[in-house]
Amino acid sequence: MTNATIEDVAKACGLSRATVSRVINGEPNVKPLTIEKVKKAIAELGYHPNIHAQALSGGGAKTVGIMLPRIWRSYYSSLLSSIEEVAAQEGYYALIMAKDYLKNAERIFDEGRVDGFIFRNMDHVEEHERLFLRLRKRNVPFVLIGNPLRDYPAITIDNVGGGRAVAKHFAMHGFRKIVYLGGPSDNVDSNDRYFGFRIGFEESGMNPEGILRINGDYSTKSGYNAISEIMLTQKPDAIFAANDRMALGAILYLHKNGVCVPQDIAIAGFDDSYFAKYITPALTTVRQPFREMGTAAMKQLCSMLKGSSANPGKIILPAKFIVRASCSCPYSHDDSLDVLDAVENSE
Amino acid sequence: MTNATIEDVAKACGLSRATVSRVINGEPNVKPLTIEKVKKAIAELGYHPNIHAQALSGGGAKTVGIMLPRIWRSYYSSLLSSIEEVAAQEGYYALIMAKDYLKNAERIFDEGRVDGFIFRNMDHVEEHERLFLRLRKRNVPFVLIGNPLRDYPAITIDNVGGGRAVAKHFAMHGFRKIVYLGGPSDNVDSNDRYFGFRIGFEESGMNPEGILRINGDYSTKSGYNAISEIMLTQKPDAIFAANDRMALGAILYLHKNGVCVPQDIAIAGFDDSYFAKYITPALTTVRQPFREMGTAAMKQLCSMLKGSSANPGKIILPAKFIVRASCSCPYSHDDSLDVLDAVENSE
DNA sequence: TTACATTATGAAACCACTCTCATTATGTAA
């Protein structure tokens, strides 16, 4: 019932462990006939090499740690599935970790559980900096997703470009009084989107100093609250939210208070979540290529694990600006049918 | 730079590996002073026991395989995060696997990578049956989520109860001609919801034979297509979809073709996805407690891993019927604000 | 003080592999 060992295989074909090991690892200088015999025995015994023994004798765990923030977002599904897919192709396994990963990352590496990491780092920049510095010192391979820091390998999307595209579009519509509804103040994605928006606004001949920034925490509720606060004193032309959920929160508040979107106030979001095209009004937003991010990150990590020591730097994936109705452009819900064939993983 | 070993710790405090091992594992009969010394050395060296060595000498991998279908749904985020949370509490780690898990599950167990499994098994009942039978024979602990089979430990939601609640509500509204928009024909969830619906319909004094069933694949597009087909020959009073996405697909088709929802045709879905309360009309649906499912599954698995041999059978979690506008009940989008505080993980 | 139980520690085997090095078998050139 218990699994066969390499010793069992060796005995079964009258050879030594060493020779069986050679066959398993495809080393040269083994007689073809011997290879035959060993493979037959392996098949008959249903033998699979014990990973711990392999790892212990220098092979590594063939596992990577996927470190995600405590607060899960549903688009992690796309991220995870693409990561796992690439990992499987390359003979690696994915260990996920969310709770307290800042505290535990180094330990699970020390324990030999993982050979490297992918971090979806969001906030708490300083803590991450400290961790990354230690890992770098110890030559632990890791890749960041979505929040580039220093010269660490990172996969990002073009937040600046996305923000800029929204700004130019807003400027084209003639919106002047803008509210930027950001994520947490130390969130790099949010800050980059803000930065890009300012640039784009300025490039369009508008004054970026008039942009009012208020921060939420990416939740629907925080978008609702932030806008309810702003509306006490302001009446902007348009709102650019750092993600779709906060944009939706804003819409909910405005609708509840009799403000028409987009006629009175236009809105754009970020992410192109699953629901974006189905709410009313359909949300103008910037699409994040989550699957591609996961794929790129895992490929990057694999090449580092296989010894490529060259620091690959950052990969910036394009973000696609999606125009729908919430910016006051013409759009019919029927339009969403055209893209119904697209993979439904985006959120 | 390379990690300290137990030997290093032993040397550092002039003791043997055995004694250090005792301290680490909290065994009795070690002098308090010795414990002190060892702990100090461990702290100074930053020592962490190597998991592979521990596993090799009988400890197990302290890892469980989380096996998810190839097609990822966004609610897996909730499932995974709760699973990981419980796992961390209990000193376990979560290895996720999606691609070809039917083929690979047994292998990764043989390799010693995992000590047990959680399966989110969906379709392909026969293949799963074969796998589970083999695992059972080999005494491999595993728990199923969402699709109970034979007497294997499983965490399910009350699909039958959910379907029944929808049926009773539909009957109360006086809907007679019903279309059931199911998932794949061998999908247990879908079949149970259908079954529950029939029961509820019958219990309400209606004739369940009039229910027309048509299957999609849970995607928005398939819901759209299925209803477009049905509408060529039928004009139902109401549609009950096996998930929210297909319900949305149906709504999209109906709107596009000038059919009013819910005035002309009422609709209910299943899942209570994030978007359900935000689309127009807000979707009447049945809420799945994904986080609770993950928690229950992992707790169950842990108790099995810790030796509890009693077969715990099935745990059926309640599903909550949520009335909104799409069944033609009065509902304002503002109502969704009341639940905005709820955790936003559900999808 | 002796006798014996109990506590505290170490030596070494064991887990299932890989890898080095030694040894034997085979092939080729002088």
Added chain:
DNA sequence: TTACATAATGAGAGTGGTTTCATAATGTAA
């Protein structure tokens, strides 16, 4: 045939822990 290179295989050490068993140190009762 000898000499030597190369191919094929095995013995054994090493990987980092746990665990058994033996032994030394300490405690307690007669």
